[in-house]
Amino acid sequence: MSEKSKIAYGPGNPHPLSQMRTELVWEGKYDEFGNRREVNVANVAMPLQRIETIDEPRSRSHAQGTLFDEKKAHHDDFRNRLIWGDNKVTLAALAAEFRNSIDLIYIDPPFDVGADFKLNVPLGEEDEQIHKDQSIMEMVAYRDIWGKGTGSYLHMLFERLTLMRDLLSETGCIYVHCDNTMGHSIKLLMDDVFGKDNFLNNVIWSYQTRHSSNRFWNRKHDDILLYKKGAKWTFNWNVEGVIQPLSDVTVKKYRLRDENGPYRLCGRFIKGSPIKGAKDVDPKWETTNPELVVRDYLRAGIPPNDSFFIPMENQSSNDRTDYATQKPTALLEKLIKASSNKGDLVADFFCGSGTTGAVAERLGRRWLMADLGRFAIHTTRKRMIGVQRELHDKSVPYRSFDVFNLGRYERQWWQQDALNGAEAEHRTVVLNFFRAEPLPNAPSPLIHARKAAAFVHVDGIDSIFSREEAKAVAAAVKAAGGKQVHCLAWDFEMDIRQAIAAIETELDVKIRLHRIPREIMEKNRTEVPPFFEVALLEAEPVIRKAAKDKAVDIKLKNFLPSLTEVPSKELEALQERAMTSGFDFIDFWAVDFDWVPGKPFNHHWQDYRTRKDRSLKTVSDAEFTYDAPGRYTACVKVVDVFGCDTSITVEIEI
Numbered sequence: 001m002s003e004k005s006k007i008a009y010g011p012g013n014p015h016p017l018s019q020m021r022t023e024l025v026w027e028g029k030y031d032e033f034g035n036r037r038e039v040n041v042a043n044v045a046m047p048l049q050r051i052e053t054i055d056e057p058r059s060r061s062h063a064q065g066t067l068f069d070e071k072k073a074h075h076d077d078f079r080n081r082l083i084w085g086d087n088k089v090t091l092a093a094l095a096a097e098f099r100n101s102i103d104l105i106y107i108d109p110p111f112d113v114g115a116d117f118k119l120n121v122p123l124g125e126e127d128e129q130i131h132k133d134q135s136i137m138e139m140v141a142y143r144d145i146w147g148k149g150t151g152s153y154l155h156m157l158f159e160r161l162t163l164m165r166d167l168l169s170e171t172g173c174i175y176v177h178c179d180n181t182m183g184h185s186i187k188l189l190m191d192d193v194f195g196k197d198n199f200l201n202n203v204i205w206s207y208q209t210r211h212s213s214n215r216f217w218n219r220k221h222d223d224i225l226l227y228k229k230g231a232k233w234t235f236n237w238n239v240e241g242v243i244q245p246l247s248d249v250t251v252k253k254y255r256l257r258d259e260n261g262p263y264r265l266c267g268r269f270i271k272g273s274p275i276k277g278a279k280d281v282d283p284k285w286e287t288t289n290p291e292l293v294v295r296d297y298l299r300a301g302i303p304p305n306d307s308f309f310i311p312m313e314n315q316s317s318n319d320r321t322d323y324a325t326q327k328p329t330a331l332l333e334k335l336i337k338a339s340s341n342k343g344d345l346v347a348d349f350f351c352g353s354g355t356t357g358a359v360a361e362r363l364g365r366r367w368l369m370a371d372l373g374r375f376a377i378h379t380t381r382k383r384m385i386g387v388q389r390e391l392h393d394k395s396v397p398y399r400s401f402d403v404f405n406l407g408r409y410e411r412q413w414w415q416q417d418a419l420n421g422a423e424a425e426h427r428t429v430v431l432n433f434f435r436a437e438p439l440p441n442a443p444s445p446l447i448h449a450r451k452a453a454a455f456v457h458v459d460g461i462d463s464i465f466s467r468e469e470a471k472a473v474a475a476a477v478k479a480a481g482g483k484q485v486h487c488l489a490w491d492f493e494m495d496i497r498q499a500i501a502a503i504e505t506e507l508d509v510k511i512r513l514h515r516i517p518r519e520i521m522e523k524n525r526t527e528v529p530p531f532f533e534v535a536l537l538e539a540e541p542v543i544r545k546a547a548k549d550k551a552v553d554i555k556l557k558n559f560l561p562s563l564t565e566v567p568s569k570e571l572e573a574l575q576e577r578a579m580t581s582g583f584d585f586i587d588f589w590a591v592d593f594d595w596v597p598g599k600p601f602n603h604h605w606q607d608y609r610t611r612k613d614r615s616l617k618t619v620s621d622a623e624f625t626y627d628a629p630g631r632y633t634a635c636v637k638v639v640d641v642f643g644c645d646t647s648i649t650v651e652i653e654i
Helices: 087-098 136-146 150-167 183-194 248-252 329-339 355-362 374-393 414-419 423-434 467-479 496-507 568-580
Strands: 049-054 080-084 102-107 119-123 128-132 168-178 199-206 221-228 256-258 261-267 293-297 307-309 345-348 366-371 401-405 449-451 454-458 484-489 510-515 536-546 549-560 586-592 605-608 631-640 645-653
Touching: 049 374, 080 355, 080 374, 087 150, 087 366, 102 150, 102 329, 150 168, 150 183, 168 183, 168 329, 183 199, 183 221, 329 355, 345 355, 355 366, 355 374, 366 374, 374 401, 374 586, 374 605, 423 449, 423 454, 423 484, 467 484, 467 496, 467 510, 496 510, 496 645, 536 631, 536 645, 549 586, 549 631
Parallel strands: 080 366, 080 401, 102 168, 102 345, 199 307, 345 366, 454 484, 484 510
Antiparallel strands: 049 401, 119 128, 168 221, 199 221, 256 261, 261 293, 449 454, 536 549, 586 605, 586 631, 631 645
16 A cells, blocks of 8 residues: 555544543444444333232231221332343333332342352251252343353343333432452443443442352452432431441540530631641630630531441341342341432342342332242242231331232343254254144144144243233134143243133133243253143132121142252152142242132232241131122132242132
């Protein structure tokens, strides 16, 4: 190239490299043409489906009492929300109602460390624990979002942070909990989403653990990034639990006292003053030179530092859930008190064991929580009922809450890599292990195979099988002249059993639900994994004479849990246990004595095991009475130790 043909760079034509800014780039941030990808939620926005309403605590022994004690309830129409589903889909669903409305967000997302979601869960009344494997949804979520490495993790978090930013109010803030593996990358990501100028603090939470090493510096802290959205934000530095108390040495210096409390004398900055700004001035100066001194009264404390020590949740704490990665309530108390006010809306979209909601409820805040894990939702539901009861007993106002279902998982890379984007290949693999015969010329796109006299339907790899899908499949089977269908799915919508019975009656088609085993997702799989049907539950009414009315309760007769989430090595032993002692696998059960098809399950009564009390009633003690004689339908819901729910209806004649 000749000298004349070279591009002349200078003040009027700066070189492109001189215009570049510092930026975190990952696979998926830009398209193949170099254009920034926008976060597109048009294809994931779905309506939330309310499946439970929980107005605890009612009368402990008589369910016919009011939903709330009016004197102890918050007097507004807001109901807190607990949402089961992928948080990207959840955030998209909340956008219309809550855009620019959330005052504080705290999230503790999984770190890019290869977590396997495994944990121990208690079994029965004794001090016995079994292993819970990751659900197939959690398993695929890991492969989907984090299995491709840091790039896929950052893309996952970028999309969700962008949606969270849109939900934050103009005075709202967000705390993002990080560890040493991803904190540096998340900081750059937050700068990108919220703007570098909106960074407020890197809060250092220090703690103590039993783990130590002599090979490197022992990690005993986490980073919590704090960003604001707009020009103004809430920071209550001077409230109890946030303000930094004065040291004992400092407090002792306030030796003098008047009607306003302890004080010390301080010298004013007056030109020529011999005492200048000195403190602990001799009291005689108030008499001899009062114009040179001022009384400095003892304060509660000083503005807090962004580094503090809070211990992990104590083993004996009532707030301890034994949930992996549970954060201490004292930590969330400090953050929520500092960055929100009573009545504000607080959200956590990786809620885990529900610590954010528990603290928010106790502090008089409203809350939204979501999680992909069914076990997390179950743990949080139990915990929030316990918080309601606790506040009720202290005569502190509390709110009811609803549980919502959002039945779809947003796949990204996993399907493309593992199955080359082919739904058909996924179905072929599943049907092969189910020992079903594919139908090349199926009578409906919803019918994929035949097993003996029954048809077979395989749900999509990014779906949670819903009641709407169940009805559509049953209708297709009926149109094809079938009487029975096996529905194979990763997971099922909460309370789907409530709808199945009605569909079977309406269409005269028997529907059998089977969870697809996780072993199907494994490479080099050879042995045929077991397909478990959803749990079997049997119950009956107990009717007694109570004063002038008949009192109704429900008795559990039989429960056979699904063992889908049990590791293979423990499966054989637990199968026998499940057949002989199925009640040991029940962690929670509840009754809606006046259930209406299509309406949310209303908790009239419930009983559940806790860490400190492993006992469980098998007959309710609600003594429920109806307003008039007639035929009623009760719905019984059981949640097992893995967080999986099943429900049946019981007919009651009064």
